[in-house]
Amino acid sequence: MSKYKMGFWNYVRTGDLNEKTAVADWKKLGMNLPISFHYDYEKHDKNALIRLLDECHANGMQVIIDDKRTNFRRYIQIGKARFIEEVKQAVADFGTHPAAYGFYVGDEPTAKQWESAIDAFIVVRDAAPKLTPFINFFPLFEDENFEKLLEVKLSDQDGYADKLADFITRTGAKLLCYDFYGQCAYFDREKGINLFFRNLNMYYSVAKRTGVTPFTCPLSVGHWGYRTPTDDDFRWQMAAATAHGMTGFMWFFVYERLLHENYRNAPIDEFGEHTETFARMSHEVRSFMKNIAPKLEDYELKSVQHFHKSYGNTPIFDGSGKLKSIQAYEEFNVAPMAVSHFENKDGKQIVAVVNLCVDAPTFVTLTFAEDFNQNDKSLWIAPGQMLLYYPNAEK
Numbered sequence: 001m002s003k004y005k006m007g008f009w010n011y012v013r014t015g016d017l018n019e020k021t022a023v024a025d026w027k028k029l030g031m032n033l034p035i036s037f038h039y040d041y042e043k044h045d046k047n048a049l050i051r052l053l054d055e056c057h058a059n060g061m062q063v064i065i066d067d068k069r070t071n072f073r074r075y076i077q078i079g080k081a082r083f084i085e086e087v088k089q090a091v092a093d094f095g096t097h098p099a100a101y102g103f104y105v106g107d108e109p110t111a112k113q114w115e116s117a118i119d120a121f122i123v124v125r126d127a128a129p130k131l132t133p134f135i136n137f138f139p140l141f142e143d144e145n146f147e148k149l150l151e152v153k154l155s156d157q158d159g160y161a162d163k164l165a166d167f168i169t170r171t172g173a174k175l176l177c178y179d180f181y182g183q184c185a186y187f188d189r190e191k192g193i194n195l196f197f198r199n200l201n202m203y204y205s206v207a208k209r210t211g212v213t214p215f216t217c218p219l220s221v222g223h224w225g226y227r228t229p230t231d232d233d234f235r236w237q238m239a240a241a242t243a244h245g246m247t248g249f250m251w252f253f254v255y256e257r258l259l260h261e262n263y264r265n266a267p268i269d270e271f272g273e274h275t276e277t278f279a280r281m282s283h284e285v286r287s288f289m290k291n292i293a294p295k296l297e298d299y300e301l302k303s304v305q306h307f308h309k310s311y312g313n314t315p316i317f318d319g320s321g322k323l324k325s326i327q328a329y330e331e332f333n334v335a336p337m338a339v340s341h342f343e344n345k346d347g348k349q350i351v352a353v354v355n356l357c358v359d360a361p362t363f364v365t366l367t368f369a370e371d372f373n374q375n376d377k378s379l380w381i382a383p384g385q386m387l388l389y390y391p392n393a394e395k
Helices: 019-028 046-058 072-078 080-095 114-127 144-150 157-171 189-210 231-243 276-291
Strands: 005-008 063-065 100-107 134-137 175-179 213-217 248-251 300-307 323-328 337-343 349-355 362-368 377-381 386-389
Touching (some): 019 046, 019 276, 046 063, 046 080, 072 080, 072 100, 080 100, 080 114, 175 189, 175 248, 189 213, 231 276, 231 337, 231 349, 323 337, 323 349, 349 362, 349 377, 377 386
Parallel strands (some): 005 248, 063 100, 134 175, 175 213, 213 248
Antiparallel strands (some): 300 337, 323 362, 349 386
16 A cells, blocks of 8 residues: 555445445545544444445555544543443454554544543554554644634644644554645635645654654635635645655545535535546546655655745755756746655655645746756646656666
8 A cells, every 4th residue: 555645534424325336436536545434333334334344445445434432522422431342342343354444533632632532542542453543633723713722822833743742652643634724715825825834844843753654634625715626726735745744635525515514516516426626636636646656655755945935934945955946937937836855765865846836837947966967957837736856867
């Protein structure tokens, strides 16, 4: 299975959709690590979820199992002793299935829920030590609610990073995931993009220092003040996140279920039909998994800089790496760009260049270091397009 994981948030109840048809859709969307349908042992057919797991296994997917019994909110509701017993039952029902990647422990614990989330995570971890429990955290966001919910000052980014690192240390979590959608905001777009990169940089730094896998949740449905992603948005979100070290993507979301809250143009609509968003997402995700992910499989991010404009306190491009200069042209859109250096265990490097303009291409000339043995390039780069460069001798 690829180091790069593609999944999505799934709010469909077990038994509501045909399992075979659903997994066929997931495959068309390029998924390899979906969240399962929600399972409530008091209401749903266990065999229906097993059929879903069977289909995923047959199609080369692993699954994060959304079972009511393993959620930290269930822990808060029923207490630790009963929670332990229910988790054991969930593991007995599904934990040995070959498609099982791990159990879903919950979403966005607040400060008041934090200790319960840690306790619940440890219970799930200990009940299925060969699996990988999954929990998702709040992003940094510039709102007074951030401080109310997490009891951390927004200005204290290091304090929140320490809080996340402490969660990982105490639970033994293997991955770190959060959601943020401001990159697709209609309003205050620059503020949203800056926060997008601020979160990428902070979460990657926590993942790096704790040795866990960094996940992020990109946007795949229009809602609230967020636009429906275009082809460029899908490409941009994956490339920008990858350039900053992310290797896991949990898309929000695939199935239309929240029309009353202005959610619109989900990949699969309320009638179960594919929308134009499905086609966009399918093409861009599968293209990423075919053309980008395999080339970076054995490489780790070593550095990232921003050209023309720094977002999220990312260091500004200074030509100190294998890419020495970027010449931009006013008449062809001087766009912000990410320049990332990836390296494998043998010391071989890949230079990645990403156009960070969300809605326009750019034309640039790239000049490389002599010892990189790569010819200079003059070319157009689409919004969110990621270009990968190796020394010529290593192609």
